[in-house]
Amino acid sequence: MRNIWTICRRELYSYFVSPVAWVILAIFAILSGFFTFAVTTSFLRYALQSQMQGGGGPMNVNEQAISPLLSNIAVIAIFFLPMIGMRLFAEEKRQGTFELLATSPISDPQIVIGKWLAALALYGAMLLVLLLDCSFFFIYGNPDWKPFVTGFFGLLLQGGCLLAFAAFISSTTKNQIVAGAAGFGLALLLWVLNWVSSFGNSDFLQVLSYLSILSHYDSFARGVIDSKDLIFYCSMIFLGLFLTTRSLESVRWRA
Amino acid sequence: MIQVEGLTKRYARQVAVDNISFEVNQGEIVGFLGPNGAGKTTTMRVLTCYMPPTAGSAKVAGFDVYESPMEVKRRIGYLPETPPLYPEMEVGDYLKFVAKLKRVPSGDVNRRVDEVAERCSIADVKDRLISKLSKGYRQRVGLAQAIIHNPEVLILDEPTSGLDPKQIIETRELIKGLAGDHTIILSTHILPEVEAICQKVIIINKGKLVATDSVDNLTHRMHGSDASVVVVDTAGQADSTAVQQRLEQVSGVSKVLGRHVEDSGFTYEVESLAGRDVRADIARVIVQSGWNLHELKSVSFSLEEVFLELTGGQAPQEGAE
Ligand SMILES: Nc1ncnc2c1ncn2[C@@H]1O[C@H](COP(=O)(O)OP(=O)(O)O)[C@@H](O)[C@H]1O
Ligand SMILES: [Mg+2]
Numbered sequence: 001m002r003n004i005w006t007i008c009r010r011e012l013y014s015y016f017v018s019p020v021a022w023v024i025l026a027i028f029a030i031l032s033g034f035f036t037f038a039v040t041t042s043f044l045r046y047a048l049q050s051q052m053q054g055g056g057g058p059m060n061v062n063e064q065a066i067s068p069l070l071s072n073i074a075v076i077a078i079f080f081l082p083m084i085g086m087r088l089f090a091e092e093k094r095q096g097t098f099e100l101l102a103t104s105p106i107s108d109p110q111i112v113i114g115k116w117l118a119a120l121a122l123y124g125a126m127l128l129v130l131l132l133d134c135s136f137f138f139i140y141g142n143p144d145w146k147p148f149v150t151g152f153f154g155l156l157l158q159g160g161c162l163l164a165f166a167a168f169i170s171s172t173t174k175n176q177i178v179a180g181a182a183g184f185g186l187a188l189l190l191w192v193l194n195w196v197s198s199f200g201n202s203d204f205l206q207v208l209s210y211l212s213i214l215s216h217y218d219s220f221a222r223g224v225i226d227s228k229d230l231i232f233y234c235s236m237i238f239l240g241l242f243l244t245t246r247s248l249e250s251v252r253w254r255a
Numbered sequence: 256m257i258q259v260e261g262l263t264k265r266y267a268r269q270v271a272v273d274n275i276s277f278e279v280n281q282g283e284i285v286g287f288l289g290p291n292g293a294g295k296t297t298t299m300r301v302l303t304c305y306m307p308p309t310a311g312s313a314k315v316a317g318f319d320v321y322e323s324p325m326e327v328k329r330r331i332g333y334l335p336e337t338p339p340l341y342p343e344m345e346v347g348d349y350l351k352f353v354a355k356l357k358r359v360p361s362g363d364v365n366r367r368v369d370e371v372a373e374r375c376s377i378a379d380v381k382d383r384l385i386s387k388l389s390k391g392y393r394q395r396v397g398l399a400q401a402i403i404h405n406p407e408v409l410i411l412d413e414p415t416s417g418l419d420p421k422q423i424i425e426t427r428e429l430i431k432g433l434a435g436d437h438t439i440i441l442s443t444h445i446l447p448e449v450e451a452i453c454q455k456v457i458i459i460n461k462g463k464l465v466a467t468d469s470v471d472n473l474t475h476r477m478h479g480s481d482a483s484v485v486v487v488d489t490a491g492q493a494d495s496t497a498v499q500q501r502l503e504q505v506s507g508v509s510k511v512l513g514r515h516v517e518d519s520g521f522t523y524e525v526e527s528l529a530g531r532d533v534r535a536d537i538a539r540v541i542v543q544s545g546w547n548l549h550e551l552k553s554v555s556f557s558l559e560e561v562f563l564e565l566t567g568g569q570a571p572q573e574g575a576e
Contacts, residue, residue, distance in 0.1 A: 095337075099300075105329045
């Protein structure tokens with residue numbers, strides 16, 4: 001446990017002492033601010049319209065503003081997470097510090113989990129920025145907090161998934177840029193996989209679309225924690241971290 | 256302290272270390288000498304549990320590197336060829352991180368960091384970013400991280416490569432200063448480095464063990480002399496002492512030993528100063544004296560040939576055995 005924390009802390013140190021974390025946070029703050037603004041505006045316009053037309057159904061901030069906002073963020077995250085994850089191992093291998101970790105009394109899974117947690121914490125910091133944006137809804141409205149909580153939880157899970165795979169890709173190369181590009185490609189692929197369900201109904205397409213990382217997010221954004229989706233995310237995280245550990249092992253056998 | 260037996264490491268395309276065995280006793284400083292590509296780094300990486308051996312075994316402080324790597328890792332301090340430094344960290348923070356990584360108890364971390372910083376003369380740069388350090392300072396930070404947990408065994412891969420002469424001397428002094436407390440293996444491709452620091456030397460070339468010896472013996476052989484065997488037939492015109500005296504007068508010859516005296520000829524072993532090839536002169540002297548030269552061959556020491564090969568000389572391949 002102490003080992004994981006040691007690794008995690010150093011990783012966070014590097015994120016925040018270099019401009020990486022701050023640049024990512026700044027860009028994300030701008031984007032999430034923009035999206036919050038956009039959703040709110042369209043929500044207000046819609047509300048105004050339905051009022052003028054005399055009623056319609058009751059308006060729901062959760063369904064018509066927060067849920068779409070979180071879904072949008074889930075998509076934006078696909079662009080950010082590879083950037084966070086790409087340096088995890090590629091950088092260590094490039095500058096030779098992996099040799100220090102690998103010859104210290106610490107196990108590979110501890111290294112992997114420590115680094116993954118650090119990356120997840122940075123993503124958590126991004127979500128805190130989003131939380132600030134969203135506080136707006138609570139000040140001026142009275143949304144249901146449950147879908148809000150599950151939505152954030154779902155974002156974290158989805159982030160954990162993509163970061164685990166980004167870590168795996170990062171462990172296979174010395175080149176951060178390569179790791180970033182490949183990680184982004186994979187994230188994009190996992191996102192668009194759910195489109196294939198519209199191609200037909202065969203079992204194969206079903207499986208492919210099941211693997212789509214975003215389709216499992218919808219339930220969280222709606223305020224339900226579906227155990228099916230929870231299990232999906234957890235097993236994907238486990239798979240990603242497991243592959244990373246194996247990849248480190250093989251690096252040593254070949255190295 | 257370290258036992259290596261039949262160690263072999265095969266990469267995808269080649270055998271980097273081929274069946275080498277050696278032992279290092281507690282408290283020794285051992286030089287691991289060999290040209291580039293000899294397999295020094297590979298051997299060290301096996302000893303530090305960075306990668307498993309293909310065959311054979313290696314034990315550090317009684318623990319096998321394959322069976323109980325955690326025990327071995329706790330007892331080893333390792334300075335790889337490029338010091339494993341995070342450029343974006345401050346020196347002090349970096350050392351604290353390594354201390355925790357090496358399981359120094361939390362309460363002792365700060366004290367140990369101060370101690371090693373003092374010892375490696377980097378106390379004055381503790382608040383500096385590693386990326387801002389000079390090469391010599393980086394090497395010292397690298398050494399500091401290797402000794403932070405006070406390991407029984409220190410493994411240093413080319414600790415002076417890439418440093419300027421002053422830094423080299425400083426680093427060597429530092430390593431010698433560490434000698435009392437640790438068993439040290441350091442690799443180098445420079446012979447004088449071994450002479451300057453080590454008590455014992457292990458020479459490897461192309462993955463094979465060439466020799467292990469004490470440095471005293473090695474330097475004696477290296478800087479002592481060359482030898483040739485001469486067989487002369489005087490056909491009764493001179494006795495063996497006369498021939499010996501004549502040979503001793505050849506310039507460059509330091510010593511002549513009579514070996515056999517037979518009717519067919521007298522055999523001598525002629526030692527000459529290192530680097531002087533006296534064979535041509537000997538041949539001329541003998542022929543001028545009207546004697547017959549039956550045989551004249553140089554008997555070089557195998558270490559000599561090894562050394563030539565190590566330093567890029569043209570010694571024959573077979574000589575390396
Ligand atoms: N990771 C690797 N993959 C394949 N071959 C390697 C690897 N590392 C070293 N080698 C090869 O193994 C041999 C020994 O290398 P090394 O142990 O680094 O020698 P040294 O440290 O004595 O210069 C060299 O021929 C080198 O090319
Ligand atoms: Mg080397």
